[in-house]
Amino acid sequence: MITSPVGLHRVVTPAGVLPQAAWRLDARPEIGADEIRVRVERLNLDAASFRQLAEKHGGDGPAVRDDVLAIIHDRGKMHNPVTGSGGMLIGTVDEVGPESPLRVKPGDRVATLVSLTLTPLAITDGLSTWDGRGEQVPCEGHAILFARSIVAALPDDLTPELALAVLDVCGAPALTRRVVAGYDRPRVAVLGGAGKSGSLALAAARRAGAARTAGIVPTAAERDRLVAAGVCDAVALADARDPVVLSAAVTGALGGPADVTVVCVDVPGCEHGAILSTADRGTVVFFSMATSFAAAALGAEGLAADVTMLIGNGYLPGHAEYALDLVRGEPAVRGLIQSRLEAH
């Protein structure tokens, strides 16, 4: 097998695209000279993907499980065809090709930091130990990493479940830090502030010099948890899909519109509210995979809003270490994420 560092050789259909754009990948276990095979222990489905599947099947766990199995079987990867999103996985390195540039060896426990949407994957246990009711999927099978993939060794001081949950969203705090540091003491609003990426983004914003931070949440229960955690200066309750209600909540919580608005809500329809909540020359960072490009682009134009809108990139150098350090240094964030894991 002649291999490409970005995995072109694993694309079955359509020809000529990168693995993420492919409909189907070749997940055969035999590896090329620069590939790595991982024995998979657990998948962490993207929140938007799991939500879509759970809603499609009315919360019927076995039906969700069968759907996930069918997707992986049909596509050779866990790439939700509706949301376009994937997730990540943890496992143990099984075999390392002699020309792989990744610094791991057989036996290392690792998390993949590239999306499942481009990772060849095969499941061998029929997901028999998963109940289909949560984003974390225990499983047996194998996955393939390319030369340009990214893996992180699992830390010894955090449970694998916690590490996986944090690494899955580790681009969010890293990009939030970079954007907030580009302003002078900005006001920062995080939509979905009580979630994994949201609470990490709030902690990152405070550390990066935000003058005031606000977490916006959709329910009283999340509000109470976020207030108790103390990771932000203000907490407000609002439906992020209602632009007028949301912008009033943000302005009230921050004492004015946000200079930086971070969207971590995994439901569609939050683009207009985020734009309306943001000050002129401010920045909106969209991390939700439920974001519509057209709704954001045309929404800003329609509102005559001079805001910079960023597509949340899941990769920045050092993002994994930064997110893990935030969790180690911020017990409140760790508690929020831990409690989400235990709720499943």
Next chain:
Amino acid sequence: MITSPVGLHRVVTPAGVLPQAAWRLDARPEIGADEIRVRVERLNLDAASFRQLAEKHGGDGPAVRDDVLAIIHDRGKMHNPVTGSGGMLIGTVDEVGPESPLRVKPGDRVATLVSLTLTPLAITDGLSTWDGRGEQVPCEGHAILFARSIVAALPDDLTPELALAVLDVCGAPALTRRVVAGYDRPRVAVLGGAGKSGSLALAAARRAGAARTAGIVPTAAERDRLVAAGVCDAVALADARDPVVLSAAVTGALGGPADVTVVCVDVPGCEHGAILSTADRGTVVFFSMATSFAAAALGAEGLAADVTMLIGNGYLPGHAEYALDLVRGEPAVRGLIQSRLEAH
């Protein structure tokens, strides 16, 4: 009628969303105190929208025309339900509400600078003078502008067709200028450099201090036209949907990867190529309405690419004047856009 400056009172379904997110708007001609009614002369359909309609109907002009009429009738606006995009219009101000903040008066010829996706619109002539074969749609009818809408007076020194074509994409050169000016003598690639927004972006990049500019085009005919126009330092032929081919073309044309890559190609599937063509810490600006948010976000992550990705905002202060000045000052750009208009 109690009115909202962003047009909430014109939303029929679903309740509570902004006009751009609405399925259906109320396009009644009676105006509120801060509204304006425009007698419409011509629509300019968004390029991605027109392409989708033309392909859907296999180039059958009357079928495209009937589809556009049906969309406007069903939705109360020209909002393509497949591409999510609209376009803009020109016309003559008919009536101005006493509380409108927009500085126009009855009889002024204007172009709307907010998208058709949020502009209440009714057509009264059945589009009988349009052949369904081009983006520019002569028509009779009326449109409604809100207090927070943006209009530009049509310039006297340019034909209405040319002014409309330029104003439709005037966000592209304005944002390109801002991004390019944020780098020190960057290399700039524009995908789709021979089109309206592409040629304006190339001219803006050169004026904003780019060290070297390259236009990437899909056909030999476009290559020859762009070379002859001389608006950029290099021209390369490549299919922007093929990441490997595209990044080789960009690197070859610029002598290295681009610091700023501007995507003006109105076909889906260009996200990965744009990312792969861009240097670390570079910026990709997506102007194409065919952009997939998930493909961009996950593509950058999958390629471990530390690039900033911007959703092209159609609004920046002064964008209309800047684009019109570029056309006045750059005969080559004017010629390219004029020849596109005449080709229809």
